Amino acid sequence: MGEKWARGAIVMLVLVTGWYCSCCCGCLEEERIALLNLKHSIRPPTGNVLASWERHGDCCKWVGIECNITTKRVIKLSLSSLLIILGIGTLDIGFMKNEGLERLSSLSNLKVLDLSYNQLNNSILSSLASLSSLKVLNLAFNEMEGSLHNPELVALNELKKLDLSNNSVESFMAPKGIKRVSSLSNLEVIHLLDNSFNNTTLSSLGGLPSLKILDLSRNKLKGILNIKELVALNNLKELDLSENEVESFVAPKDSHTLKELEVLLLEGYSLHNNFLQSIGTLNSLKVLSVSNCELNGTLPSRGWCELKNLEELDLSGNNFEGILPSCLGNLSYLHVLDVTFNHFRGNITTSPFTNLKSLEYLSFSNNNFQVPNSFSMFANHSKLKVLMGDANNLVPEPLLQTPTPKFQLIFLSLSYLALKEPPYFLRHQNVARAVDLFHNNITGGLPSWLFMNNTALKGLRLGYNCISGPLQLPAQRHFNITILDVSGNSLQRNLPINMSSVFPHLKTLIMSKNSFEGQIPTSFGDMKSLESLSLPNNHISGNIPDSFGHLSLLSYLDLSNNWLSGGIPELLVSGCPLNVLRLSNNNLEGQVFPLLFNLTKLSVLKLGSNNFEGNIPEFSSINSFYPQIIDMSNNHISGKLPRWMGNISSLQGLSLAKNHFEGLFPVEFCGLHFLEFLDLSSNYLSGSIPECFNPIGIEYVHLSNNRLTGPLTKAFSRCSSLETLDLTRNNLTGIIPGWIGSLPLLSFLLLKANYFEGEIPVQLCQLNKLKMLDLSQNNLSGSIPFCLSNLTFEALVSSNQISYWTTGSEIEMIGSLVKKSRKKLAETGKKLAEIAIDHSKYGYELIKVEYWVEFTTKGMSHVYNGSIFRYMSGIDLSCNRLIGRIPTEIGYLNEIHALNMSHNKLTGPIPTTFSNLKQIESLDISYNNLSGRIPPQLIELNTLAMFSVAYNNLSGPTPDQKAQFGTFDESSYEGNPFLCGAPLQINCTKIESPSVLTNVSNYDRENNGLIDMSAFYWSFVVTYVVVLMAIATVLHINPYWRRAWFYFIEVCITSWHGTTGAVEAAVPCALLHIASTLLLGSKEVIFSRFILMSVQGTILLQFNVIAILSAEVP
Incomplete structure (x- = not known):
């Protein structure tokens, strides 16, 4: 007995000693040295990224490293995103071929290696050949390309999971075939999404007998895809071929092919309508997604209805119509069903939905279903957790005997349904975490009972209803509410001062487009968790409270379109990590720079239509001010355009229109390579536009109403994305350059009121996207x-808004509501996230910059924007x-x-x-x-x-x-x-x-x-000479006619003495007659009398013609 106790004690002593040594000594010295050498080989120095990798430290406690609890051997190493964190141009790990990462060969027990997001190329594989124990390798988001035929990849014969996503790999084909791939016999999971693999890849993967999950989404698969090419993959359970260019997908004709396949994702295809009829042979399927596959017509009743094991079905984003087939109700195991964005019709009460009692997630939004307002058809769906029925047709139904529902919803979305009040069954819900009743006709006040019954409620969306009167908050405090949206209602009077006490953990508050008035309560500064505050389009006045400076998490602030006055508080700028600041259309004043330079996280700055003044100071460099959008239009800012703005490499939108800027267009603006929107109109800018100004992605340029001069040479010539070029009312000269015709997306070319000359270039005829061409008030000829x-002038498809996504502080998404077994269908968290992302209101926010053009029509100059913009x-x-x-x-x-x-x-x-x-x-x-x-x-x-x-x-x-x-x-x-x-x-x-x-x-x-007077004078002279010479010739030859003509003229002169105009006609004739008599003698006098009489008659004839013509002129 004592001997047994002794042996037991010795064993315990050995174990304790081993445990103590492992705890004290940490990781193996050999592995620690290898990791330190790896750190030193990474250039440039990693700074704080690998700061924990110290010479005398325990490598098991270093960042990115995980060790086996018992053996202390390194089993996991993560070097992901070193390039992104460092912000360097390349990740130089210091190897020519095997130098650098070959030091990892000392990590003989390494199971998991993550090298994603590092811009590594194919040569990295040669450094991994010695890691024979590796089971998981992540090389996603690098720069690998072409064929992976390196023998080192084959050496990883223990590999079970390989991730090559988001590279440019084309194939695994080796010069002598595909044997190298078949050597990875233990590979179970391979992610190849977003590469360049083609159809031959399917057959090349046939030598992976253990493969269970294959993701080939977003590659270059084309044409007809036959699933029988994967027949060798007997163990394949999940297959994702989404978002390729496949025109036809051929399902197997027998049930033996891919008999283990449980998940098939074919999203974003162009499938034939008969596909669903042929899919019935895959009888092991549990998840099927054919969303956005251009399917149309009615759903067939054969094929897919035979998939009795189906648990998740996604038919969303197609053009299905008609009534749902009754066979859908036979899929008794179905717990996720999504038919959104189709044209299905019929009454929900008689639809197959009522038979699917296992449903946990049901979305039938954006169809033509008739939905009774009692929702009694779902009363017995005890497992239902998520219900989305937005944008259908509400059918009134008596609520006298509405059954108590057996379900307890976690998420409900019934927006765009014309509800007049919240659904009655909501009063029986106790665990709801998010309710979306956006854009209905709900009246009354805030439903306090909803807060009381659902103490776990995190998000409530009641925007764009008919709620009126003052905003009455619940009497009790609700600690879980993080998102509240009451925008677009008719709420009036003052903002509630107890908002911070009733909802102490509020993160997102949206109260835009109401009729709130008065000042912003200083108590709003007590909402310490607030990240997003949206109060635009109200009647709020007074100053911006200094207490906002206490909101240390506030990243999004929108107070635009109000009556605010005063300046921007310094405490707001210094105390809040603002990512978005929107104060446009108020009465704010003062200088904003250099104050705003303190907003080092700012992405969007919109201060337009205020009374800000002063100059924007010039600095040699701005190291911490990198916004994406700057809008300070319609203020009183003067001076020169700051050159430092040209160094903001992140700038995408710049609007400084309607100010008093003067001087030259800064040549530094040529460095704005990512600029998409530029509006400097209605200032006093002079000089020429720099030839180097050619942002490759710029779409909208407004430089009208300035004093710009010179020819339009090479500026904008390489702006292939340009849609609007507005240079009206400047002093530009020269010809209209022909390169304008090479701008393929140009829709609005406005060159009015300049000094362009020459002919209209025929290259403009190549602008097949052109909507408006204004060349008026120039000196064009020809x-x-x-x-x-050739110009089509078709209506624009896109709206007149440029959208920018900008990331604010991360808002906590409202939980995982349904336990997801697969990749896509039960993405309830994503739907809930839309509450925190919708429109321009939340932490991840969509900024919209509206653009416009001015054009003369119907005799008046109009500014076109809004919805009419796309049609003009x-x-x-x-x-x-x-x-x-x-x-x-x-x-x-x-x-x-x-x-x-x-x-x-x-x-x-x-x-x-x-x-x-x-x-x-x-x-x-x-x-x-x-x-x-x-x-x-x-x-x-x-x-x-x-x-x-x-x-x-x-x-x-x-x-x-x-x-x-x-x-x-x-x-x-x-x-x-x-x-x-x-x-x-x-x-x-x-x-x-x-x-x-x-x-x-x-x-x-x-x-x-x-009358053209020049023509008249010449006709007079010619007529006179011709008539005179003709008469003179005839009368000189024939004496009889000559005597008769003289007699006739004398009689006429005698009769004209009493007529109008006789004096004017006779005076010059008489003077000429006397002069002729004195100078020429008798014979010549006879001839001169003839000439004078002829002249007098011709003059009178001409005057009569003038009188006649003048009388006919109105």
Whole structure:
């Protein structure tokens, strides 16, 4: 007996001694030295990243290292994201081929190695060959590419999980085949998503007999994909082929192929409609997702309905329609079902949903279902945890005998349902953690009973309902509420001062678009957990409280569109880690710089439309101020544009419009490589635009209403993403460069009111995205390019807003509500996160920068933005020196809304093809030299609201006073003397169009009437000479006619003595007659008398012609 006790004591002593030594000594010295050598080989020095890796420390306690509890051998090493943390250009681990990470060979028991996010290339594999014990290898998010045919990968024969996601690997094919891949016989999980693998990859993976999980999503699989190529993978359980370019997926024809497959994800495919009918052979499937696969029509009742083991089904994001087939109700094991974003219809009460009693997660949002407001059809679904039925058709139903539900929901979303009150079954819910009733017609006040019944409630969304009156908070304190949204209601009076005491742990508070008034309570500064505060679009006045400086977690603050006054508190800037600051459209004043330089985490700064003033100081460098968006437009800021802004490499949007900036466009702005939006309009900027200004991603440029000069040379020439270029009202000169036609996305080209000259470049015809072209008020000459008809002027698909995601402080997502067994379908946490992300209100916030353009139409200048922006289109070539005919091809711009070619020198007729301009609203071709008739077909233009052909040489009748032409008055036709018909006062029976009309310039017409005086003088001289010589010749030859002519002239002179104008005509004749008599003698006197009489007659004839023409001029 004593011997047994002795032996036991010795064993215990050995164990205790071993435990003590392991605790004191820590990791093995050999492994510690290897890790230290690895640290020293990483260049540049890692600073604080590996600061815990000290020479005399226990490596088991170092960051990124995990040891076996018993043996103290290193079993896990994480070197992920060293590159990102260090912010260096490359991760130089100091090896040519095997130098550096080969030191890891000393870690003979290493099981897990994470080298993700380090920009490593294929050569890293040669340093891993000795790690034969490795079971998990993560090389995701690196720069590996091409074929992985290195023999070192095969040496990892114990590997069970390999992650090569987000690289550029194309294949595993080796020069001599695929044997190297087949050597990884123990590999169970391989993640290859987001690479460049093609269809041959499926067969090359056939030599992995132990493979259970294969992820090939987001690769380059194309065409027809036959699942039989994976027939050798007998143990495969999960297969993800989502988001490839596969056109057809061929399911197996027998149940023996992939008989173990339980999860099949085919999201983002272009599947044929018969796919669901052929999927029935995969009878082991438990999870099937075909979301966003362009499926349409009605759901078949064969194939997929035979998957009796199905537990999760995702049919969302397709175009299914009709009624759900009854066979869906036979899938008794189904606990997750998502049919959102389809066109299903029918009453939920009679749908298969009622038979699926195992459901835990049900989403049927965004369909055409009829949903009774009692929701009694789900009363017996005792396992239901998540219910989402947004955007369907509510059906009123009596609530007299509504059964008590057996379920206890964790999350409920019933937005966009036109509910007039919260669903009655909510009164029986006790464990709800998030309720979303956004955008309904709920009246009354805040439902206090909801807080009382659900003490675990974290988020309540009641935005955009009909809640009115003052905001009455619950009487009790609720410690779990972190998100409250009451935006877009009719709440009035003052903000509640007890908000911080009732909801002490509130993180996100949204109260925008109400009618709150008064000042912001200083008690808001007591909400120590507050991260996001949104109070825009109210009637709040007074100053921004200094107490906001106590909100040490506040990252998002929006007080825009109120009546706030005073300055920005220094405590707010110094005490809050603001990521987003929005104070636009208030009455704030004072100087904001250098105060705002203290906001070192700022991403978005919006201070537009206030009364801020002063200069923005110039600094040699700004090391801690790197916002993405700066909007300080419509203030009173003056001075020069700060050059340091050109060093903000993160800047994406800059708006300093409507201020008093002057001086040159800073050449430093050429360094803004990520700029997307630039608005410097309505300032006093001068000089030329630097040629180097070519941000590759810029989309919108507004430099109008400045004093910019010089030609438009190479600036913007490489901006392939440019959509709007607005340079109106500057002093730019030279020709319009042809490279503008190479900007493929240009939609708005506005060059109005400059000094551009030369012809309109034909390269503009290549801008097939163009919506508005304004070249008016320049010195352009030449003809209008007929190829402008190539422009389509189609309506924009995108809205007129640029969106930027900016990361604020991380908001705690509202729990994992359903225990997820698979990758995608039960992502309830994601849905709940939308409460913390929605619109521009929460920690991860979507910033929207609205853009605009100014364009002249219907005789007035309009600023287009908002929803109408995407539909407006037009061409304005007015006030130039364009000549020639209007190309008939212009009439084929059938999507154009405004066309202005007035005040030019255009000739010829109005093209009859203008009748094809079916969308035209404004047509102005006045003040030209157009001739001919106005095409009567123009009365077919039913959308025409403004029409002018004034001051041309048009003739004939005006168009019938029908349709839109019945609304145009005389001003549309004035200045055309040969036009007749209503609304003009000239009857068409009293006027004849001349066969030939002389084309005259606008200048002569407007200043000298219809007669070209130069032509008149020359005609007078020619007529006089011809008539005189002809008469003189005849009378000189024939004496009889000569005597008769003299007698006739003497009689005429005698009779003219009493007529009007006789004195003016006779005086010069008499003087000439006397002079001839004295100088020439009798014979010559006879001839001179003849000449004088002829002159007198010709003069009188000319005066009569003038009188007649003058009388016909209106």
